[in-house]
Amino acid sequence: MKITRKHFIVAMLLLLCLPVGHISAQQGGDVAVIVNPENPVTSISMADLHKIFGGDKQSWGPFPAVPFVRAAKAHERDVLLSVIMKMTDAQFQDYWVKKVYSGTVAHEPLALMSTGMQLEAVRSQKGGIALINAADIKDGVKILKIDGLLPGAAGYPLK
Numbered sequence: 589m590k591i592t593r594k595h596f597i598v599a600m601l602l603l604l605c606l607p608v609g610h611i612s613a614q615q616g617g618d619v620a621v622i623v624n625p626e627n628p629v630t631s632i633s634m635a636d637l638h639k640i641f642g643g644d645k646q647s648w649g650p651f652p653a654v655p656f657v658r659a660a661k662a663h664e665r666d667v668l669l670s671v672i673m674k675m676t677d678a679q680f681q682d683y684w685v686k687k688v689y690s691g692t693v694a695h696e697p698l699a700l701m702s703t704g705m706q707l708e709a710v711r712s713q714k715g716g717i718a719l720i721n722a723a724d725i726k727d728g729v730k731i732l733k734i735d736g737l738l739p740g741a742a743g744y745p746l747k
Contacts, residue, residue: 618722618739619667619746622707622729624714627651631733634745637672640717643684643693651715655697656706664706664719665699667746719746 621632628649632640639645640653647653658665660677669675675683684696700706703724710716711728722739725731737744 616663617747618744619664619719620722620725620739621717621732621734621746622710622720622725623717623732624651624710625728625730626714627717627730629732630730631736633735634672637734641668641672641697643687643696646693648715653717654713654715656709656716656718657697657699658706658719659699659701663721668719671746 621637623629636645636648640648641655641657645653657668665677669677669680673680673683684693687693688696698709700709700718703720706718706720707726707729710718722731731738734745739746
């Protein structure tokens with residue numbers, strides 16, 4: 589069965605009704621880049637992260653790039669905005685409104701409320717990519733190296 593965007597959104601909305609399990613209250617530490625295990629990519633550059641989360645790189649390998657972001661007030665979103673995108677939340681929202689209305693992209697990244705939702709989203713989309721606190725990683729996703737470094741390594745850029 590082919591999963592359409594409509595099916596995916598309905599599934600994500602249903603997940604809101606379920607207990608999420610562990611939601612990190614951690615406000616620091618390394619933030620990992622996770623992808624679906626079927627994605628052949630093992631490492632990514634900061635420049636490519638900017639392009640994917642900015643909608644300028646819409647595919648990688650055999651899959652469309654499907655970025656998922658955390659909703660406002662999450663540490664992962666703060667890292668995305670300050671370290672990768674170098675924008676405020678308002679600038680990021682304006683940026684995506686312009687991208688969508690110009691027809692450059694079909695939609696902005698789906699903002700998810702919890703770590704559990706991000707994990708499920710990435711597991712369900714072969715081209716899925718998200719940022720998650722490294723301490724919250726669970727089975728069923730793959731961690732990408734950033735410029736050759738994994739979370740925990742000296743010089744790792746996403747903190």
